[in-house]
Amino acid sequence: xxxxxxxxxxxxxxxxxxxxxxxxxxxxxxxxxxxxxxxxxxxxxxxxxxxxxxxxxxxxxxxxxxxxxxxxxxxxxxxxxxxxxxxxxxxxxxxxxxxxxxxxxxxxxxxxxxxxxxxxxxxxxxxxxxxxxxxxxxxxxxxxxxxxxxxxxxxxxxxxxxxxxxxxxxxxxxxxxxxxxxxxxxxxxxxxxxxxxxxxxxxxxxxxxxxxxxxxxxxxxxxxxxxxxxxxxxxxxxxxxxxxxxxxxxxxxxxxxxxxxxxxxxxxxxxxxxxxxxxxxxxxxxxxxxxxxxxxxxxxxxxxxxxxxxxxxxxxxxxxxxxxxxxxxxxxxxxxxxxxxxxxxxxxxxxxxxxxxxxxxxxxxxxxxxxxxxxxxxxxxxxxxxxxxxxxxxxxxxxxxxxxxxxxxxxxxxxxxxxxxxxxxxxxxxxxxxxxxxxxxxxxxxxxxxxxxxxxxxxxxxxxxxxxxxxxxxxxxxxxxxxxxxxxxxxxxxxxxxxxxxxxxxxxxxxxxxxxxxxxxxxxxxxxxxxx
Numbered sequence: 001x002x003x004x005x006x007x008x009x010x011x012x013x014x015x016x017x018x019x020x021x022x023x024x025x026x027x028x029x030x031x032x033x034x035x036x037x038x039x040x041x042x043x044x045x046x047x048x049x050x051x052x053x054x055x056x057x058x059x060x061x062x063x064x065x066x067x068x069x070x071x072x073x074x075x076x077x078x079x080x081x082x083x084x085x086x087x088x089x090x091x092x093x094x095x096x097x098x099x100x101x102x103x104x105x106x107x108x109x110x111x112x113x114x115x116x117x118x119x120x121x122x123x124x125x126x127x128x129x130x131x132x133x134x135x136x137x138x139x140x141x142x143x144x145x146x147x148x149x150x151x152x153x154x155x156x157x158x159x160x161x162x163x164x165x166x167x168x169x170x171x172x173x174x175x176x177x178x179x180x181x182x183x184x185x186x187x188x189x190x191x192x193x194x195x196x197x198x199x200x201x202x203x204x205x206x207x208x209x210x211x212x213x214x215x216x217x218x219x220x221x222x223x224x225x226x227x228x229x230x231x232x233x234x235x236x237x238x239x240x241x242x243x244x245x246x247x248x249x250x251x252x253x254x255x256x257x258x259x260x261x262x263x264x265x266x267x268x269x270x271x272x273x274x275x276x277x278x279x280x281x282x283x284x285x286x287x288x289x290x291x292x293x294x295x296x297x298x299x300x301x302x303x304x305x306x307x308x309x310x311x312x313x314x315x316x317x318x319x320x321x322x323x324x325x326x327x328x329x330x331x332x333x334x335x336x337x338x339x340x341x342x343x344x345x346x347x348x349x350x351x352x353x354x355x356x357x358x359x360x361x362x363x364x365x366x367x368x369x370x371x372x373x374x375x376x377x378x379x380x381x382x383x384x385x386x387x388x389x390x391x392x393x394x395x396x397x398x399x400x401x402x403x404x405x406x407x408x409x410x411x412x413x414x415x416x417x418x419x420x421x422x423x424x425x426x427x428x429x430x431x432x433x434x435x436x437x438x439x440x441x442x443x444x445x446x447x448x449x450x451x452x453x454x455x456x457x458x459x460x461x462x463x464x465x466x467x468x469x470x471x472x473x474x475x476x477x478x479x480x481x482x483x484x485x486x487x488x489x490x491x492x493x494x495x496x497x498x499x500x501x502x503x504x505x506x507x508x509x510x511x512x513x514x515x516x517x518x519x520x521x522x523x524x525x526x527x528x529x530x531x532x
Contacts (some may be wrong), residue, residue: 012516022414023410025041031329040306044413044416046067046418047418049421054359056357057181058184059355061351062151062349064150064177066349071146088112090104099136105132157344161196162184164344201344201347202306204260205257205303206254206256207252207253209249229254232250252304256304261278262282262285266338269335273329275332275335293317305341350441382398386435396438396514399517400435404431408498415497422494426495430503433477436470437510437514442532446532470507482496
């Protein structure tokens with residue numbers, strides 16, 4: 001204990017110096033760092049949470065009812081196809097919410113249809129026979145599983161879209177059965193983010209029925225349509241990217257030639273100096289796209305996003321490479337946003353913003369000031385107490401506490417952690433906990449000195465015998481912090497992170513750094529009596 005090799009000394013000096021270097025960027029503004037900070041030095045900083053720097057708070061309503069209806073519609077098409085293959089066409093097929101009803105003209109046909117559906121049902125749920133009707137229902141348990149999967153997928157897609165905008169450390173989490181909470185620190189105008197996360201981004205490619213208003217019409221009710229065709233609004237933009245004043249409609253075939261599920265990449269780019277969106281399919285999608293364009297050369301091909309036609313180019317030649325271009329008087333920003341939507345994938349359910357709050361930076365400034373004052377007061381009080389009770393050794397503990405704060409800041413910067421108001425509370429708590437180990441060590445040293453041991457023996461015993469107690473106490477607290485992080489959310493996680501980091505750094509500074517300062521003092525002064 002009473003000797004430190006040159007290697008250990010250099011290693012300790014390196015850790016402390018490197019910690020200071022990692023923590024330094026937090027004390028300078030982003031503008032100053034951009035202009036003056038050397039590029040080869042670390043530039044990561046601790047991110048401030050919504051409660052400290054302000055931002056936007058959104059609550060999204062998840063359209064789970066639409067999910068059930070869409071699922072039922074898919075099951076209806078599947079069941080109809082299966083029954084038709086067995087020459088069991090129903091007289092009436094109806095859909096009530098998520099339930100399907102098939103009515104036949106005889107009981108034996110209904111029973112046979114029920115048997116066929118039970119054997120071929122795949123994802124179809126409970127099949128029951130009532131007189132001459134067959135009913136397909138979705139059980140509550142299966143519905144919940146489907147909703148949970150849709151919510152998990154929605155959370156994943158929303159996170160991907162928000163991360164792509166550059167928003168740091170957003171909080172995205174489920175709330176209750178059908179809501180998602182999104183917190184965007186530092187975002188005071190969430191209009192673009194709302195537009196991105198609110199879009200379902202369901203892409204499909206349809207042939208245009210050129211026999212019905214191929215160039216677009218302004219009144220979709222003025223022309224009768226065949227059963228396989230539908231009118232969809234055409235999103236026309238002028239050269240500045242603004243929407244056209246008059247809304248037009250294009251007649252497209254209902255059956256999609258290619259779906260956007262096979263899309264694997266999309267990017268905003270330029271073609272002949274005009275912003276466009278390039279896209280690329282996987283192997284299966286490329287085959288479908290190549291076949292569709294090969295069989296329909298010189299026909300109009302509508303690109304449909306969320307039920308709206310965004311472009312309807314003419315197929316001049318087969319496109320067999322699995323990639324293509326979407327044009328339509330985009331601006332560079334709108335092209336990039338559309339590419340982002342397509343790249344992140346379609347939401348399985350529609351979302352609607354039902355609550356929006358903007359947290360001003362003034363609240364964050366007040367919180368930071370209050371937290372900073374609390375930390376400074378606790379630090380000063382701790383320093384005064386330690387020096388008053390332990391004298392010179394209390395000064396060593398004070399230096400260790402300062403380095404503990406620096407190393408905490410350094411570690412949190414490297415991790416890209418988010419500092420919230422509860423996180424500030426964790427820092428204040430850590431200041432008090434940081435000297436716990438020193439108190440245990442110093443009190444044991446006092447006991448050994450009282451028993452008449454020499455200075456060296458008392459120091460040796462004090463540091464070695466208390467180490468297991470220090471480790472046990474900190475490990476139990478660390479376990480609590482890990483549990484808070486694992487099962488907590490939002491601010492609780494912020495508190496857990498700062499507490500866990502503070503525990504680890506305080507063990508290093510209280511045991512290793514303090515011991516080095518005591519050993520250096522011992523070899524320099526060679527005292528006959530301990531100053532505590």
